[in-house]
Amino acid sequence: MDGSDRAARNRRLREGARAGLPFAIAGSLVAVSFGVVAESAGFSAGAAIAMSAIVFAGSAQFTAVAILLQGGTVAAAVLAAALVNSRFLPMGVALGPSLPGGPLRRAIQGQTVVDASWAIAGRGDGTFDRWLLFGSSAVQYVGWVGGTIVGAVAGNVLGDPNAIGLDAVYPAFFLALLIEELDDRRSRLVAVMGGLIALVLIPIAPAGVPVLAASLAALVGLHSSARDAAARSRSASARAAEASAEAR
Amino acid sequence: MSTTVAVIAGCAVVTYVIKGIGPLALGGRELPLWFTSVVILLAPALFAALVVTQALGDGERIAVGANTVGVAAGGFVAWRFRSVIGCVVVAAVVTALLRAI
Numbered sequence: 398m399d400g401s402d403r404a405a406r407n408r409r410l411r412e413g414a415r416a417g418l419p420f421a422i423a424g425s426l427v428a429v430s431f432g433v434v435a436e437s438a439g440f441s442a443g444a445a446i447a448m449s450a451i452v453f454a455g456s457a458q459f460t461a462v463a464i465l466l467q468g469g470t471v472a473a474a475v476l477a478a479a480l481v482n483s484r485f486l487p488m489g490v491a492l493g494p495s496l497p498g499g500p501l502r503r504a505i506q507g508q509t510v511v512d513a514s515w516a517i518a519g520r521g522d523g524t525f526d527r528w529l530l531f532g533s534s535a536v537q538y539v540g541w542v543g544g545t546i547v548g549a550v551a552g553n554v555l556g557d558p559n560a561i562g563l564d565a566v567y568p569a570f571f572l573a574l575l576i577e578e579l580d581d582r583r584s585r586l587v588a589v590m591g592g593l594i595a596l597v598l599i600p601i602a603p604a605g606v607p608v609l610a611a612s613l614a615a616l617v618g619l620h621s622s623a624r625d626a627a628a629r630s631r632s633a634s635a636r637a638a639e640a641s642a643e644a645r
Numbered sequence: 646m647s648t649t650v651a652v653i654a655g656c657a658v659v660t661y662v663i664k665g666i667g668p669l670a671l672g673g674r675e676l677p678l679w680f681t682s683v684v685i686l687l688a689p690a691l692f693a694a695l696v697v698t699q700a701l702g703d704g705e706r707i708a709v710g711a712n713t714v715g716v717a718a719g720g721f722v723a724w725r726f727r728s729v730i731g732c733v734v735v736a737a738v739v740t741a742l743l744r745a746i
Contacts, residue, residue: 419729426733444649452656456695461656471648475655482663484691489667491684496668503672504665512695516688523681562740565712568699569719569736573729575692576720584689591690595697600705607702611694618682 406528413517413532420513420533421540423570427455428541430563431462432548433555438462442549449545453511453538455567457482460604480605487612488515495525509534516574583621590614715740 428449435445440462452458457478464474489507492515496503509531518530548555558564579585591611598607700716701707719736722728 423729423733426737440649444653448653448656451653452660454656454660457656457660461652465648465652471651471655474652475659478656479659479663482660484695485660485664486667487687487691489664490671491667491687493668493671496672500669500672503668507665507668508661510664512692516692519685519688521685523684559712560741560744562712562715562737562742562744565700565715565719565736565740566733568696568712568716569723569733570729571692571695571699572716572720572736573723573732575689575696576723577727578689578692584686587686588689588693592693592697595694596701596707599698599702599707604698607698608691608694611690612687614690614693615683615686618684618686619679621682 409526409528410532410535413514413526413529413534414536415532416517416529417514417533417536420517420570420574421536423566423573424455424513424537425540425544425547426563426566427570428544429548429555430558430566431455431458432545432550433552433558433563434459434466434548435462435545436549436552438466440549442546445549446542446545449542452478453541454478454482454485455511455541459567477604480603480609483605483609484512484612485510486609487615488512491515491523492518492525492530496527506531511537512571513537513574516577583617587614587617590617711743712736712740714743 431449432442432445435448435458436442440448448458460481461474461478464477469477488510492507492510493503496506498506506527511534514530514533514537515525517533518525518527520526548558555561575588579588591614594611594614595607598610602610696716700713701709703710715736715738718739719732719734722735723732
Protein backbone atom coordinates (compact mmCIF):
# COMPACT_ATOMS: atom_id res chain seq x y z
CA MET A 398 0.00 0.00 0.00
CA ASP A 399 1.53 3.36 -0.95
CA GLY A 400 1.30 6.62 0.97
CA SER A 401 -1.72 8.04 -0.84
CA ASP A 402 -3.68 4.81 -0.31
CA ARG A 403 -2.85 4.92 3.37
CA ALA A 404 -3.86 8.57 3.63
CA ALA A 405 -7.18 7.82 1.91
CA ARG A 406 -7.76 4.86 4.20
CA ASN A 407 -7.04 6.94 7.31
CA ARG A 408 -9.34 9.67 6.06
CA ARG A 409 -12.19 7.17 5.71
CA LEU A 410 -11.45 5.71 9.14
CA ARG A 411 -11.70 9.21 10.63
CA GLU A 412 -14.84 9.88 8.60
CA GLY A 413 -16.35 6.67 9.99
CA ALA A 414 -15.37 7.64 13.53
CA ARG A 415 -17.00 11.06 13.11
CA ALA A 416 -20.18 9.54 11.69
CA GLY A 417 -20.23 6.94 14.48
CA LEU A 418 -19.66 9.43 17.32
CA PRO A 419 -23.33 10.42 17.89
CA PHE A 420 -24.23 6.72 17.96
CA ALA A 421 -21.34 6.04 20.33
CA ILE A 422 -22.62 8.72 22.72
CA ALA A 423 -26.22 7.46 22.48
CA GLY A 424 -24.99 3.86 22.81
CA SER A 425 -23.01 4.72 25.93
CA LEU A 426 -26.28 5.76 27.62
CA VAL A 427 -27.73 2.36 26.72
CA ALA A 428 -24.57 0.72 28.07
CA VAL A 429 -24.97 2.53 31.40
CA SER A 430 -28.36 0.89 31.82
CA PHE A 431 -26.86 -2.46 30.78
CA GLY A 432 -24.26 -2.14 33.53
CA VAL A 433 -26.99 -1.47 36.10
CA VAL A 434 -29.28 -4.26 34.88
CA ALA A 435 -26.45 -6.83 34.71
CA GLU A 436 -25.55 -6.16 38.34
CA SER A 437 -29.15 -6.75 39.36
CA ALA A 438 -28.93 -10.14 37.56
CA GLY A 439 -26.00 -11.16 39.75
CA PHE A 440 -23.12 -10.08 37.51
CA SER A 441 -20.14 -8.54 39.28
CA ALA A 442 -19.03 -5.15 37.90
CA GLY A 443 -16.05 -6.92 36.29
CA ALA A 444 -18.27 -9.54 34.64
CA ALA A 445 -20.65 -6.90 33.21
CA ILE A 446 -17.71 -4.93 31.79
CA ALA A 447 -16.08 -8.13 30.44
CA MET A 448 -19.34 -9.09 28.71
CA SER A 449 -19.55 -5.72 26.94
CA ALA A 450 -15.88 -5.90 25.96
CA ILE A 451 -16.05 -9.49 24.66
CA VAL A 452 -19.57 -9.80 23.24
CA PHE A 453 -20.14 -6.17 22.09
CA ALA A 454 -23.75 -6.77 21.03
CA GLY A 455 -26.15 -4.70 23.08
CA SER A 456 -29.50 -6.28 22.37
CA ALA A 457 -28.10 -9.81 22.82
CA GLN A 458 -26.51 -8.82 26.13
CA PHE A 459 -29.76 -7.30 27.42
CA THR A 460 -31.72 -10.35 26.33
CA ALA A 461 -29.36 -12.87 27.96
CA VAL A 462 -29.39 -10.94 31.22
CA ALA A 463 -33.19 -10.58 31.14
CA ILE A 464 -33.56 -14.36 30.74
CA LEU A 465 -31.28 -14.96 33.74
CA LEU A 466 -33.30 -12.43 35.76
CA GLN A 467 -36.46 -14.37 34.92
CA GLY A 468 -34.79 -17.51 36.30
CA GLY A 469 -33.86 -18.99 32.92
CA THR A 470 -30.97 -21.40 32.31
CA VAL A 471 -27.63 -20.59 30.71
CA ALA A 472 -28.70 -22.45 27.55
CA ALA A 473 -31.94 -20.45 27.33
CA ALA A 474 -30.04 -17.17 27.80
CA VAL A 475 -27.49 -18.02 25.09
CA LEU A 476 -30.15 -19.26 22.66
CA ALA A 477 -32.20 -16.08 23.10
CA ALA A 478 -29.06 -13.99 22.59
CA ALA A 479 -28.36 -15.92 19.37
CA LEU A 480 -31.88 -15.28 18.10
CA VAL A 481 -31.69 -11.56 18.86
CA ASN A 482 -28.31 -11.46 17.10
CA SER A 483 -29.65 -13.35 14.11
CA ARG A 484 -30.23 -10.02 12.30
CA PHE A 485 -26.44 -9.93 11.89
CA LEU A 486 -26.79 -12.93 9.54
CA PRO A 487 -28.44 -10.98 6.71
CA MET A 488 -26.20 -7.98 7.53
CA GLY A 489 -23.11 -10.21 7.21
CA VAL A 490 -24.37 -11.75 3.97
CA ALA A 491 -24.84 -8.23 2.62
CA LEU A 492 -21.39 -7.11 3.79
CA GLY A 493 -19.40 -10.23 2.73
CA PRO A 494 -18.88 -9.39 -0.96
CA SER A 495 -17.44 -5.97 0.00
CA LEU A 496 -14.68 -7.47 2.17
CA PRO A 497 -11.30 -8.47 0.72
CA GLY A 498 -9.14 -11.47 1.66
CA GLY A 499 -9.73 -15.15 2.34
CA PRO A 500 -12.76 -16.54 4.19
CA LEU A 501 -11.16 -16.35 7.66
CA ARG A 502 -9.94 -12.79 7.15
CA ARG A 503 -13.40 -11.75 5.96
CA ALA A 504 -15.04 -13.44 8.96
CA ILE A 505 -12.72 -11.56 11.32
CA GLN A 506 -13.49 -8.24 9.62
CA GLY A 507 -17.18 -9.12 9.89
CA GLN A 508 -16.90 -9.09 13.70
CA THR A 509 -16.76 -5.30 13.61
CA VAL A 510 -20.39 -5.02 12.47
CA VAL A 511 -22.80 -3.29 14.81
CA ASP A 512 -26.14 -1.87 13.65
CA ALA A 513 -25.14 1.77 13.26
CA SER A 514 -21.75 1.10 11.66
CA TRP A 515 -23.32 -1.30 9.15
CA ALA A 516 -25.78 1.44 8.18
CA ILE A 517 -23.04 4.10 8.02
CA ALA A 518 -20.77 1.90 5.88
CA GLY A 519 -23.51 1.13 3.34
CA ARG A 520 -22.91 3.06 0.12
CA GLY A 521 -26.58 2.80 -0.87
CA ASP A 522 -25.85 0.55 -3.87
CA GLY A 523 -25.57 -2.73 -1.94
CA THR A 524 -21.82 -2.39 -1.33
CA PHE A 525 -20.04 -1.32 1.87
CA ASP A 526 -16.97 0.78 2.71
CA ARG A 527 -15.07 -1.31 5.25
CA TRP A 528 -12.94 1.58 6.55
CA LEU A 529 -16.07 3.57 7.39
CA LEU A 530 -17.30 0.41 9.12
CA PHE A 531 -14.13 -0.02 11.18
CA GLY A 532 -13.91 3.68 12.12
CA SER A 533 -17.52 3.96 13.26
CA SER A 534 -17.43 0.63 15.13
CA ALA A 535 -14.24 1.63 16.97
CA VAL A 536 -15.78 4.72 18.57
CA GLN A 537 -18.96 2.81 19.36
CA TYR A 538 -16.90 0.09 21.06
CA VAL A 539 -15.30 2.70 23.30
CA GLY A 540 -18.73 4.21 24.09
CA TRP A 541 -20.25 0.80 24.78
CA VAL A 542 -17.53 -0.43 27.13
CA GLY A 543 -17.16 3.01 28.76
CA GLY A 544 -20.90 3.26 29.42
CA THR A 545 -20.94 -0.24 30.90
CA ILE A 546 -18.11 0.70 33.27
CA VAL A 547 -20.09 3.74 34.49
CA GLY A 548 -23.28 1.68 34.93
CA ALA A 549 -21.55 -1.24 36.64
CA VAL A 550 -19.48 0.90 39.01
CA ALA A 551 -21.92 3.75 39.73
CA GLY A 552 -25.17 1.80 39.35
CA ASN A 553 -26.11 2.25 43.00
CA VAL A 554 -26.00 6.02 42.63
CA LEU A 555 -28.18 5.99 39.49
CA GLY A 556 -30.93 3.82 41.00
CA ASP A 557 -33.62 2.28 38.79
CA PRO A 558 -32.61 2.80 35.13
CA ASN A 559 -36.28 2.78 34.06
CA ALA A 560 -37.11 5.67 36.42
CA ILE A 561 -34.72 7.90 34.45
CA GLY A 562 -36.08 6.63 31.12
CA LEU A 563 -32.99 4.66 30.06
CA ASP A 564 -35.18 1.85 28.66
CA ALA A 565 -36.42 4.29 25.99
CA VAL A 566 -32.88 5.04 24.84
CA TYR A 567 -32.29 1.83 22.89
CA PRO A 568 -35.48 1.88 20.78
CA ALA A 569 -34.94 5.63 20.21
CA PHE A 570 -31.43 4.82 18.99
CA PHE A 571 -32.86 2.39 16.41
CA LEU A 572 -35.57 4.87 15.44
CA ALA A 573 -32.90 7.47 14.65
CA LEU A 574 -31.13 4.85 12.49
CA LEU A 575 -34.42 3.98 10.79
CA ILE A 576 -35.29 7.59 9.96
CA GLU A 577 -31.96 7.94 8.13
CA GLU A 578 -33.00 5.04 5.89
CA LEU A 579 -36.44 6.34 4.85
CA ASP A 580 -35.40 8.36 1.83
CA ASP A 581 -37.77 6.90 -0.77
CA ARG A 582 -41.22 5.37 -1.01
CA ARG A 583 -39.95 1.83 -1.30
CA SER A 584 -37.87 1.96 1.90
CA ARG A 585 -40.84 3.48 3.76
CA LEU A 586 -43.06 0.65 2.52
CA VAL A 587 -40.51 -1.96 3.62
CA ALA A 588 -40.16 -0.29 7.05
CA VAL A 589 -43.93 -0.44 7.57
CA MET A 590 -43.99 -4.08 6.45
CA GLY A 591 -41.04 -5.00 8.69
CA GLY A 592 -42.64 -3.24 11.66
CA LEU A 593 -45.96 -5.02 11.08
CA ILE A 594 -44.33 -8.46 10.76
CA ALA A 595 -42.52 -7.87 14.06
CA LEU A 596 -45.66 -6.56 15.78
CA VAL A 597 -47.73 -9.59 14.77
CA LEU A 598 -45.00 -11.99 15.93
CA ILE A 599 -44.27 -10.39 19.35
CA PRO A 600 -47.00 -12.33 21.22
CA ILE A 601 -46.38 -15.67 19.51
CA ALA A 602 -42.64 -15.99 18.78
CA PRO A 603 -39.59 -16.06 21.10
CA ALA A 604 -37.47 -12.90 21.44
CA GLY A 605 -35.39 -12.26 18.34
CA VAL A 606 -37.61 -14.14 15.88
CA PRO A 607 -39.87 -11.13 15.16
CA VAL A 608 -36.84 -9.08 14.10
CA LEU A 609 -35.28 -11.84 11.99
CA ALA A 610 -38.63 -12.53 10.28
CA ALA A 611 -39.02 -8.82 9.54
CA SER A 612 -36.00 -9.03 7.24
CA LEU A 613 -38.30 -10.89 4.81
CA ALA A 614 -39.89 -7.51 4.06
CA ALA A 615 -36.70 -6.65 2.14
CA LEU A 616 -37.72 -9.25 -0.48
CA VAL A 617 -39.84 -6.43 -1.94
CA GLY A 618 -36.50 -5.60 -3.58
CA LEU A 619 -36.88 -8.70 -5.79
CA HIS A 620 -39.92 -7.13 -7.41
CA SER A 621 -38.12 -3.87 -8.14
CA SER A 622 -34.98 -5.62 -9.38
CA ALA A 623 -37.13 -7.54 -11.89
CA ARG A 624 -38.70 -4.22 -12.92
CA ASP A 625 -35.28 -2.53 -13.22
CA ALA A 626 -33.99 -5.43 -15.32
CA ALA A 627 -37.05 -5.21 -17.58
CA ALA A 628 -36.58 -1.44 -17.95
CA ARG A 629 -32.91 -2.01 -18.76
CA SER A 630 -33.65 -4.61 -21.44
CA ARG A 631 -36.37 -2.34 -22.88
CA SER A 632 -33.95 0.57 -23.15
CA ALA A 633 -31.28 -1.76 -24.61
CA SER A 634 -33.67 -2.97 -27.34
CA ALA A 635 -34.77 0.63 -27.99
CA ARG A 636 -31.11 1.59 -28.42
CA ALA A 637 -30.60 -1.36 -30.78
CA ALA A 638 -33.66 -0.32 -32.82
CA GLU A 639 -32.35 3.27 -33.02
CA ALA A 640 -28.94 2.03 -34.10
CA SER A 641 -30.41 -0.14 -36.85
CA ALA A 642 -32.64 2.77 -37.99
CA GLU A 643 -29.56 5.01 -38.19
CA ALA A 644 -27.66 2.33 -40.13
CA ARG A 645 -30.49 2.25 -42.64
CA MET B 646 -17.88 -22.71 35.76
CA SER B 647 -20.14 -20.04 37.15
CA THR B 648 -23.38 -19.08 35.42
CA THR B 649 -22.00 -15.64 34.57
CA VAL B 650 -18.88 -16.99 32.88
CA ALA B 651 -20.90 -19.58 30.95
CA VAL B 652 -23.37 -16.95 29.69
CA ILE B 653 -20.62 -14.56 28.64
CA ALA B 654 -18.68 -17.33 26.85
CA GLY B 655 -21.84 -18.68 25.18
CA CYS B 656 -22.98 -15.25 24.01
CA ALA B 657 -19.48 -14.48 22.70
CA VAL B 658 -19.33 -17.70 20.66
CA VAL B 659 -22.80 -17.35 19.10
CA THR B 660 -22.16 -13.67 18.31
CA TYR B 661 -18.81 -14.42 16.62
CA VAL B 662 -20.32 -17.24 14.58
CA ILE B 663 -23.38 -15.23 13.49
CA LYS B 664 -21.35 -12.15 12.55
CA GLY B 665 -18.68 -14.19 10.80
CA ILE B 666 -20.75 -16.63 8.80
CA GLY B 667 -21.97 -14.24 6.05
CA PRO B 668 -18.52 -12.79 5.25
CA LEU B 669 -17.00 -16.29 5.51
CA ALA B 670 -19.36 -17.68 2.89
CA LEU B 671 -19.54 -14.74 0.50
CA GLY B 672 -16.29 -13.36 -0.87
CA GLY B 673 -15.39 -10.46 -3.15
CA ARG B 674 -17.55 -11.42 -6.08
CA GLU B 675 -19.81 -9.59 -8.49
CA LEU B 676 -23.23 -8.98 -6.92
CA PRO B 677 -26.32 -10.01 -8.86
CA LEU B 678 -28.87 -7.21 -9.22
CA TRP B 679 -31.56 -9.01 -7.21
CA PHE B 680 -29.15 -9.45 -4.28
CA THR B 681 -28.27 -5.76 -4.20
CA SER B 682 -31.92 -4.75 -4.40
CA VAL B 683 -32.78 -6.87 -1.37
CA VAL B 684 -29.70 -5.83 0.64
CA ILE B 685 -30.51 -2.13 0.29
CA LEU B 686 -33.90 -2.75 1.88
CA LEU B 687 -32.67 -4.85 4.81
CA ALA B 688 -31.84 -1.81 6.93
CA PRO B 689 -35.35 -0.25 7.02
CA ALA B 690 -36.90 -3.69 7.62
CA LEU B 691 -34.58 -4.63 10.51
CA PHE B 692 -34.49 -1.22 12.20
CA ALA B 693 -38.29 -0.85 12.04
CA ALA B 694 -38.65 -4.28 13.66
CA LEU B 695 -36.16 -3.38 16.40
CA VAL B 696 -38.07 -0.18 17.18
CA VAL B 697 -41.41 -2.01 17.29
CA THR B 698 -40.20 -4.91 19.47
CA GLN B 699 -38.48 -2.60 21.95
CA ALA B 700 -40.96 0.27 22.12
CA LEU B 701 -44.15 -1.81 21.92
CA GLY B 702 -43.05 -5.24 23.17
CA ASP B 703 -42.99 -6.14 26.84
CA GLY B 704 -41.77 -9.72 26.88
CA GLU B 705 -44.37 -11.55 24.81
CA ARG B 706 -47.02 -8.85 25.22
CA ILE B 707 -47.73 -5.77 23.16
CA ALA B 708 -47.78 -2.83 25.56
CA VAL B 709 -47.95 0.94 25.13
CA GLY B 710 -46.19 2.67 28.02
CA ALA B 711 -44.33 5.81 28.99
CA ASN B 712 -41.34 4.53 26.99
CA THR B 713 -43.47 4.23 23.83
CA VAL B 714 -44.43 7.90 24.12
CA GLY B 715 -40.84 8.84 24.90
CA VAL B 716 -39.53 6.98 21.84
CA ALA B 717 -42.13 8.70 19.64
CA ALA B 718 -41.02 12.10 21.00
CA GLY B 719 -37.40 11.13 20.30
CA GLY B 720 -38.41 10.09 16.79
CA PHE B 721 -39.85 13.55 16.17
CA VAL B 722 -36.50 15.09 17.15
CA ALA B 723 -34.58 12.67 14.91
CA TRP B 724 -36.88 13.40 11.97
CA ARG B 725 -37.03 17.19 12.44
CA PHE B 726 -33.44 17.90 13.53
CA ARG B 727 -31.50 14.81 12.33
CA SER B 728 -29.91 14.46 15.78
CA VAL B 729 -29.27 11.00 17.23
CA ILE B 730 -28.18 12.34 20.60
CA GLY B 731 -31.17 14.72 20.75
CA CYS B 732 -33.41 11.79 19.85
CA VAL B 733 -32.23 9.50 22.67
CA VAL B 734 -32.03 12.27 25.28
CA VAL B 735 -35.57 13.49 24.53
CA ALA B 736 -36.82 9.87 24.57
CA ALA B 737 -35.28 9.30 28.03
CA VAL B 738 -36.42 12.64 29.49
CA VAL B 739 -40.01 12.34 28.22
CA THR B 740 -40.22 8.75 29.49
CA ALA B 741 -38.81 9.71 32.90
CA LEU B 742 -41.17 12.70 33.21
CA LEU B 743 -44.22 10.61 32.32
CA ARG B 744 -43.23 8.02 34.92
CA ALA B 745 -42.64 10.71 37.55
CA ILE B 746 -46.15 12.17 37.12
